[in-house]
Amino acid sequence: MVEKFDIVIAGAGTAGAYASYLLAKSGFRVALLESKSGNEIGVKTCGDGLGLHHVERMSRYLTPNSKVFQNKIEGVELISPDEKTKLIIKGEGYVLDRFAWGRWLVEEAIRAGATLYEGHTATSPIVENGSVVGVKAVERKSGIVKEFRAKVTIDATGAAAVLRTKLSGWAVSEPLHPEDVSHAYREIVYVEEPLENPQYIKIYLDMAVAPGGYWWIFPRNATMLNIGLGIWGVLRRNPRVNYEQYILPRFKIRGKYHIGGGFIPTRRPLKTLVGNGIVVLGDAAAAVNPIHGGGIGQALLTAELASKAITKAFETGDFSEETLWEYNLLYMKEWGFRQAQLDVLRLMLQTLDNDDLNFGLSRKILNEDEIYHLAARGTDLSLIDKFKVLMQFVGRPALLRKLTLSIQYAKEIGDLYLAYPREKAELDRWYTQVVNKYNEYRKKIGLGPLPTA
Ligand SMILES: Cc1cc2nc3c(=O)[nH]c(=O)nc-3n(C[C@H](O)[C@H](O)[C@H](O)COP(=O)(O)OP(=O)(O)OC[C@H]3O[C@@H](n4cnc5c(N)ncnc54)[C@H](O)[C@@H]3O)c2cc1C
Structure with a gap:
């Protein structure tokens, strides 16, 4: 079974859904493939923190629905390992209702005209004459294999980067080394004792608890907290074990809303984010801030910059690496060098x-x-x-x-x-x-x- 579109996007997380929105709104025929289906769509294990400057930039194109913001943040409390020093760093942002955020973005993409294929897992890029010309995907429920053909294919499948990593021998397939990854685990819990200053997220530096990284409390409100940790570099200890040993005993937990872990690319930019007929976004493009592991803002940014380069490629009718290179240039100038x-x-x-x-x-x-x-x-x-x-x-x-x-x-x-x-x-x-x-x-x-x- 073959479907034809202008653009096929694998992964309906922040990057894929936002790119679908931007491109569909520009009039392109967009297919958005997402492994998850039904109520799973929008679920993402995350700290859910997002700086205000990212929201402001996004608002040039799409104004967020206020329901996606659960807590307005005024800054960060940065705490030393001996807990004797606490720096108060001003800086506005939000703790998101991540599920509402994820669903809202997908809904906006559909409203703009993108076609969502939920429960469709992209399995490999289709390569012909040295160019990616689409994606093979399996419909999970039926097991039917489909081909989605398009002028441009976007890999927005998150840290696993399912498509680009299959382009063996292409510069864009550069794999992640375990040293350049951080492993995180977090729980969203209800606590008995209200947190002090819930308008401030708390970052604890402690190399015993979170080697190379930090552990955090991101409050959704005073008694609903996103608590987790990230361990940077080659994994020598499961973050969940450290969470249970060091962090959990500090709280009186009434109940748990969601638990989960994941890995985040925390490294320099990939050497290229494009190939013939393909571009990569968000975590699939390793666009995350390597110091704190925040990548929601970069997922938005990569979607925006790639959409500009793709729109230009459609103007010329040329979807080669050379034309899509524009995205690399925009990215390196805007965020890559930082x-x-x-x-x-x-x-x-x-x-x-x-x-x-x-x-x-x-x-x-x-x-x-x-x-x-x-x-x-x-x-x-x-x-x-x-x-x-x-x-x-x-x-x-x-x-x-x-x-x-x-x-x-x-x-x-x-x-x-x-x-x-x-x-x-x-x-x-x-x-x-x-x-x-x-x-x-x-x-x-x-x-x-x-x-x-
Ligand atoms: C524990 C943890 C805490 C974090 N905390 C923060 C934070 O507080 N602030 C912040 O800014 N960032 C945080 N991050 C990072 C942030 O979550 C990511 O950088 C961001 O979500 C990346 O968005 P994305 O769209 O690139 O990828 P994702 O959100 O991972 O989306 C990828 C999508 O692709 C789908 N998919 C995967 N494979 C396939 C396939 N083969 N076919 C079809 N669909 C597929 C997935 O189901 C998913 O919906 C955290 C990450 C973790 C793991």
Whole structure:
């Protein structure tokens, strides 16, 4: 059975549903394939936190239904491992009703004209004459295999990146290395004792509980909390075990609303997000903020930027990698270079221990505003006053060296991403420079060369 569309999108999460909305609204015939069906659509295991700036950007194209916002957030409380230091970082955002958010986006896509194929699992890209020309999918209920043919195929299947990873030998198929992933587990629970300051999300740094990452409380309200943790890098311990051992005993739980885990790509940008006839979005494109693992905003951003590049490709009638390359250029300029900068800092942060973190937070090596900018928008390295840093590191030369190195390399590697090649032909030469620069840095902070998956 063969269906024909302009664009076929696999995955109706934030990225796929929003891209479907944008493209259908522009008049394209869009098929949106989603493995889940019925009441499963919209369900996503997540911390559900989203910065206001992402919502504002989205509102240029689609104003969110107020029902999707469960709690308005005013900022973050960042807590040191010994819990003696608490930094209050101002920054508005929301804790989403994630199910309502997911459903709302799919409904908007359908209202704009996209055709939803629920209960359809995309299994592989269809490749003809060196181009992706659609997707093979199985209808779960009947087991019937279908072909969805289109000029452009979009992989928005989340971290598993079901389509791009099957394009063996293509640059876009670059696999995720276990070092570049974080594993998260979270529960949405009802607690007996109301949380103080539910307008603030809480981030606890503790390398024993969440090695390389953090554990969190994202309040939906004072007594309904999204509590979880993310462990960065090669998995040596199941996050659920740490959740049950260290975090759960701190709360009196009345009931549980939803539990679940997942993995998140937390790394530099993929070297390319396109191939002949295909583009990748959201987690499938590893577009997540490598420091805090937030990827809802980036799922929206990739959908927006890719939609622009795809619209242009339709104007020319050419769906080759060269034409779709525009999306790479938009992405690297808008977010990719910041993602790379944050990834450099992420690697350094993963080498720190609780002593370093207690020291760094208590001395306010970065102040609240600086941390906000760093985490939400990417590094603005001019924020970090070198003299101030030097003064505060008296007695910690090794830590000072690591921090200054990471700032220097974040700048250099970010600049390399800003000079992302305008053409595919230059990609390998450019990428060799990236790898060399990363390896230079990694060696200096005591890490081995960039892993090849
Ligand atoms: C525990 C946890 C906590 C997190 N907390 C936050 C947070 O607080 N804030 C934040 O911004 N980000 C957070 N993230 C990351 C965030 O959830 C993701 O970055 C974001 O949801 C990515 O959206 P997406 O559309 O790319 O992928 P997804 O939301 O994963 O959507 C992919 C969709 O594709 C479907 N699919 C998969 N395979 C197929 C297939 N073969 N065929 C058809 N359909 C398929 C899936 O069913 C799914 O609906 C968290 C992630 C986890 C795991």
